[in-house]
Amino acid sequence: MCETLSNISGDIKSIKKTILNRLENLYNFSVPRTKIINEELALELIDLTYDLNREIAIYLNRRGEVTNVSIGDHRTAELTETKGRKSTNRLSGIRCIHTHPNASSNLSNADLSSLKEMRFDLIMAIGVQENTQDENSSQLITDASFSYIHDYSNDQYELQVYGPLNLKRIYEIDFLELIEQAEKTLSKKVVSSNISIVERALLVGISSDKDYKDSLEELAKLTKTAGAIPVGAVIQSRSKPDVTFYIGKGKLQEVSLIAQEQDIDLIIFDEELSSSQKRNLTEALKRRIVDRTELILDIFAQRAHSYEGKLQVELAQLKYILPRLIGTGLVLSRQGAGIGTRGPGETKLEVDRRKIRNRISFLDSEIKDLEKRRQLQREQRIKNQTPIVSLVGYTNSGKSTLLNKLTNSNILAEDKLFATLEPNARKATLPSKKEVVFVDTVGFIKKLPHQLVASFKATLEEVSQADLLLHVIDLSNPIWQDQSDAVFVVLKELKSDNKPIITVFNKIDKLENPLILEKMSKVENSICISAKNDTNLDNLVLLVDEFFKQKDIDLTILIPHSQSHLISKLYEHANIKSTEYLAEGTLLDISLKRRFYDIYKDFIVGEK
Numbered sequence: 001m002c003e004t005l006s007n008i009s010g011d012i013k014s015i016k017k018t019i020l021n022r023l024e025n026l027y028n029f030s031v032p033r034t035k036i037i038n039e040e041l042a043l044e045l046i047d048l049t050y051d052l053n054r055e056i057a058i059y060l061n062r063r064g065e066v067t068n069v070s071i072g073d074h075r076t077a078e079l080t081e082t083k084g085r086k087s088t089n090r091l092s093g094i095r096c097i098h099t100h101p102n103a104s105s106n107l108s109n110a111d112l113s114s115l116k117e118m119r120f121d122l123i124m125a126i127g128v129q130e131n132t133q134d135e136n137s138s139q140l141i142t143d144a145s146f147s148y149i150h151d152y153s154n155d156q157y158e159l160q161v162y163g164p165l166n167l168k169r170i171y172e173i174d175f176l177e178l179i180e181q182a183e184k185t186l187s188k189k190v191v192s193s194n195i196s197i198v199e200r201a202l203l204v205g206i207s208s209d210k211d212y213k214d215s216l217e218e219l220a221k222l223t224k225t226a227g228a229i230p231v232g233a234v235i236q237s238r239s240k241p242d243v244t245f246y247i248g249k250g251k252l253q254e255v256s257l258i259a260q261e262q263d264i265d266l267i268i269f270d271e272e273l274s275s276s277q278k279r280n281l282t283e284a285l286k287r288r289i290v291d292r293t294e295l296i297l298d299i300f301a302q303r304a305h306s307y308e309g310k311l312q313v314e315l316a317q318l319k320y321i322l323p324r325l326i327g328t329g330l331v332l333s334r335q336g337a338g339i340g341t342r343g344p345g346e347t348k349l350e351v352d353r354r355k356i357r358n359r360i361s362f363l364d365s366e367i368k369d370l371e372k373r374r375q376l377q378r379e380q381r382i383k384n385q386t387p388i389v390s391l392v393g394y395t396n397s398g399k400s401t402l403l404n405k406l407t408n409s410n411i412l413a414e415d416k417l418f419a420t421l422e423p424n425a426r427k428a429t430l431p432s433k434k435e436v437v438f439v440d441t442v443g444f445i446k447k448l449p450h451q452l453v454a455s456f457k458a459t460l461e462e463v464s465q466a467d468l469l470l471h472v473i474d475l476s477n478p479i480w481q482d483q484s485d486a487v488f489v490v491l492k493e494l495k496s497d498n499k500p501i502i503t504v505f506n507k508i509d510k511l512e513n514p515l516i517l518e519k520m521s522k523v524e525n526s527i528c529i530s531a532k533n534d535t536n537l538d539n540l541v542l543l544v545d546e547f548f549k550q551k552d553i554d555l556t557i558l559i560p561h562s563q564s565h566l567i568s569k570l571y572e573h574a575n576i577k578s579t580e581y582l583a584e585g586t587l588l589d590i591s592l593k594r595r596f597y598d599i600y601k602d603f604i605v606g607e608k
Contacts, residue, residue, distance in 0.1 A: 007024070007027060007068070007069060008020065008023050008024065008069050008070075008071060009068065009069065009070040009071070010070050010071035010072055011071065011072075012071060015052065015071070019048070019051065019052060022044070022048060023048065023056075023069055023071070024069075026041070026044065026045075026058060026066050026069050027066050027069065028066075029041045029044070029066055030064050030065060030066075031060060031064035032064055033062065033063065033064055033175075033176055034174050034175055034176050034177075035064070035171065035173075035175055036095070036097075036122060036124060036146065036170055036171075036173055036175045037060075037097055037124070037170065037171070038171065039167070039171055041058075041066075042126065042167055042170075042171075045058065045097070045099055045126060046099065046126065046128050046140060046142055049099040049101050049126075049128045050101070050128055050130070050140060052071075052101075053101050053102070054071060054072060054101060055071075055072040055098060055099055055100065055101060056069070056070070056071060056072070056098060056099050057069070057070040057072065057096060057097070057098035057099075058070075058096075058097050058098070059094050059095070059096055059097075060094070060095050060097065061093060061094055062093050062121070067094065090119075090183055090186065090187065091119050091120070091121045091148075091149065091179065091182065091183055091186070092118060092119045092120055092121065093121060094118075094120055094121060095120055095121040095122040095123070095124070095175075096114070096115075096118075096120050096122075096123045096124070097123075097124045097125075097126070098111075098123075098124070098125055098126070099125070099126045099127075099128055100125050100126065100127045100128065101128050102128070102129055102130075103127055103128075103129070104127045104129075104143070104164060105125045105126055105127035105142075105143045105144045105145040105163055105164045106125070106127075106145055106163070106164065107123065107125050107145050107146075107147055107161060107163075108125075108261070109260075109261035109262075110257055110260035110261045111123055111125060111147070112147060112159060112161075113260050113261055113262065113263040114260055115147055115148070115149065115159065116149065116156075116157045116159070116263060117263060119149065119157075120148075121148065121179050122146055122147070122148040122175070122178075122179070123146065123147055123148075124144055124145065124146035124147075124170075125144065125145050125146075126142060126143075126144045126167070127141075127142060127143050127144070127145075127164065128140060128141075128142055129141045129142075142167055143163065143164040143165060143166060143167065144163055144164065144165055144166075144167055144170050145161065145162065145163025145164050145165065146161075146162055146163060146170070147159050147160060147161040147162070148160055148178065148179070148182055149182060149186065150181075150182050150185065151185055151186075152185075152186055198227065198228065198229055199227075199228040199229070199265040199266050200228070200229050200231050200262065200263055200264050200265050200266075201223050201228040201229060201230050201231065201264065201265065201266050201267070201268050201290075202230075202231065202232050202233070202234065202255065202258060202259055202262065202264045202266075202267045202268070203216050203219050203220060203223065203230055203232070203233040203234070203267075203268050203270065204233070204234045204235075204236075204246075204247060204255060204267060204268065204269050204270065205219070205233075205234075205235050205236075205269065205270035205271070206235070206236045206237070206238050206241055206246070206247060206270075206271075207235060207237065208237060208238065208239050214478075214479045214482070215270055215446070216233045216235065216270060218445075218446065219268065219270050219292065219295075220233070222292075222295050222296065222299065223268060223295065225299050226295055226298050226299050226302070227302070228265075228266065228268075230268075231262050231264065232258060232262055232264075234247075234251065234254065234255055234258065236248060236251045241271065241277075243277075244276070244277065244280055245277065245280055245281055245284065246269060246271070246273060246277045246281065252281075252284060252285070255267065255285060256284065256285050259285060259287055264287060265287065265288065266287055266288040266289070266290055267281070267285060267287050267288070267289055267290070268290045268291070268292070268295055269281075269289070269290070269291045269292065270292050271291060271292055271447075272291050272292060272293045272447075272449070273289070273291040274324075275323070275324040275325075278291070278324070292447060293320060293447075293449040294320065296445070296448070296449055297313065297316055297317050297320060297449065300313045300316065301313045301314075301317065308367070308370050311363055311366055311367055311370070312367060314359075314363060315360060315363040315364065315367065316449065318356050318359055318360050318363070319360065320449070321356065322353065322356050322357070322360070325352055325353055325356065386427075386435055386436065386437050387434070387436045387437070387467040387468070387548055387551075388436070388437050388439060388465060388466045388467050388468075389436050389437065389438050389439065389466060389467065389468045389469075389470060389544060390438075390439045390441055390463050390465075390466035390468075390469050390470070391403055391438065391439065391440050391441060391469075391470045391472055392441055392444070392463055392469050392470070392471055392472070392487060392491065393443065393444065393471055393472035393473060393474075393487060393504075394443060394444055394445065394473070394474065394480075394483035394484070394486060394487055395443025395444065395445050396443060396474065397443065397472045397473060397474040397483070397506060397507075398472055398474060398506040398507055398531050398532070399440050399441070399443065399472045400424070400440050401531040401532060402470075402472060402504070402506065402529075402531040403424065403426060403438055403440040405531050405534060405537055406426075406428055406438050406537070406540075406541065407426035407427065407428045407438055408428075409424075409426045424439070424440040425437050425438070425439045425440075426438055430541060430544065430545040430548065431541065431542065431545050432545050432548075432549060434545065434548055434552075434591075436544070436548070439466065441463055444486060444487045444490045445486065446482070446483075446486040448486075448490055463491070463494055463496050463499075464494055464495065464496045466496075466499060467500070467548075467551070468499070468500050468501075468502065468544065468547055468548075469491075469496070469499050469500065469501045469502070470501075470502050470504050470540075470544075471484070471487065471501050471502070471503050471504060472504045472506050473503065473504065473505050473506060474506055474507050475505040475506060475507055475508055475511060475516065475517075475520060475528070476507040476508075476510035476511055477507075500547065501525070502525055502526065502527065502540075502543055502544065502547070503523060503525065503526035503527075504526070504527055504529060504540065505520045505523075505526060505527070505528040505529065506529055506530065506531055507530060507531075507532070508528050508529065508530050508535060508536075509530040509532060509533050509535065527539060527540050527543055550594070551593065551594055552575070552591045552592060552593055552594065553591070553592050553594055553597060553607065554589075554590070554591050554592075554607070555589075555590055555591075555592055555600070555604055555606065555607050556587065556588070556589050556590075556604070556605050556606030556607070557587075557588055557590060557600055557603040557604050557605060558582070558584065558585050558586070558587050558588075558603055558605045559585050559586045559588065559603055560584065560585040560603075561584075561585055561586075563585075563603070564585075564586065566599075566600070566603075567586060567588075569599075570588065570590065570600070573592060573593055573596040573599070573600075574590040574591060574592040574593065574596070575590065575591040576588060576589075576590055577589040577590060577591065587605075
């Protein structure tokens with residue numbers, strides 16, 4: 001987007017060489033230490049602005065030397081990074097002076113935001129307009145406004161703004177006295193540890209769908225869950241992402257302006273970005289760029305507390321990073337010239353990739369070991385003929401709360417996205433005296449990163465091993481149907497979409513429209529509840545109990561001694577309640593899984 005010729009930043013393609021030379025000559029100007037700007041430099045900036053009809057920004061240090069010159073368009077000049085002081089209780093030691101062609105000198109929100117972000121000593125705008133009231137005069141009308149940080153309170157810098165003022169008044173201001181007084185105030189009030197670390201985020205997405213705002217609302221919830229504050233959103237209507245910047249160049253400029261005006265720390269995109277898109281956006285917007293996948297991975301990293309959870313999250317993050325690991329030129333190379341450095345060598349990029357692959361291999365091995373232990377637990381449950389009921393659903397649909405109520409447990413249940421990462425299994429006894437295991441699983445979400453599905457395979461296998469799924473839906477959410485569809489996308493990926501399902505419409509206590517409840521209560525194989533208020537939970541338990549009653553058959557069978565080999569199989573296919581050895585064979589009271597009925601039907605002597 002920008003070119004650099006010598007020390008001039010910005011778009012210089014169409015600028016004549018004579019003008020470029022004049023711009024270069026700005027570096028030869030010097031301003032007295034006590035002045036904001038002197039008349040000589042101000043007049044040259046005004047003339048150049050008038051001749052170019054483009055904004056010009058210059059940066060001066062405390063010695064009054066010009067350190068940077070940047071050219072923009074007729075609206076704005078890009079404020080480049082400066083090498084100023086980094087201490088939070090001192091100003092940067094750099095002041096920015098820029099012009100506004102065909103406009104007043106009023107400082108924009110972007111100007112004031114840049115002042116705070118870069119902690120300039122001062123930012124000043126000079127308005128340059130032609131006098132259109134006098135036809136016989138070519139005089140330029142100029143004035144100036146400036147602002148500086150003069151105090152710090154409530155975890156933020158406070159600004160003092162002056163102007164518009166006549167330039168002659170600007171020349172008379174004692175710059176050093178003004179800045180020294182400001183720094184004296186800041187040194188007493190600002191402590192590094194007190195600076196707020198809560199990041200301000202701008203959300204960006206593209207869509208041809210008018211209802212796309214629902215997706216950005218969810219992205220805003222994810223942003224809050226991750227610990228940042230969403231302060232705005234930008235949606236571009238287009239059929240597919242731009243290959244270079246994801247969004248179009250026009251929208252990119254809009255995002256850049258909003259980021260300056262709103263003092264944005266990071267920009268979050270509602271899709272997974274390619275490595276080149278992320279690099280291009282970072283260079284163009286000068287902000288930290290995060291995509292949806294990275295955001296969800298960050299939330300998982302914060303939520304993971306168990307050893308297994310931490311391993312799974314790290315594995316997902318490394319799988320996300322590996323294909324995006326790119327070099328940045330010679331900096332990442334270990335090759336050199338001279339004795340002892342010749343040969344193919346190994347670039348640092350290759351070393352980093354190798355280290356990541358080795359770490360992925362180690363994590364895979366560790367997770368497989370944990371998976372074996374989990375499999376042993378499953379086999380024990382199968383051996384004991386204990387049915388498994390998995391609670392699945394969109395994140396924050398109320399699964400953990402429901403599990404607590406069904407099993408009289410005290411598992412963490414929060415009104416947050418992804419509050420549960422590790423599966424929680426709890427036993428419960430149904431009214432028929434049958435024992436079942438209820439398992440709470442990680443919440444699903446739209447566009448759930450494939451890295452997470454792969455890394456959390458061991459955890460999500462609880463779903464594939466379940467005898468029954470309770471699909472918990474937050475009925476109070478306006479987009480519950482979209483969330484339900486997203487759950488089935490993940491279930492299909494886990495090859496569990498054909499399992500028996502009871503749909504549990506939760507949070508009916510939050511419903512404002514009673515007609516919705518009436519409609520949903522008629523849906524086949526479903527139930528409407530409020531886990532929070534215990535509404536209809538007894539009927540849900542009866543529904544689960546009835547499912548297993550229909551699935552299992554209580555029988556009395558007599559296995560002749562000649563067929564005694566069937567008894568060992570019977571322990572795999574049924575729950576043995578009692579055994580009696582008779583002269584004619586073995587008499588057993590069993591609860592048999594319905595699918596094995598035909599194997600033992602000839603030995604049935606009693607059926608309930």
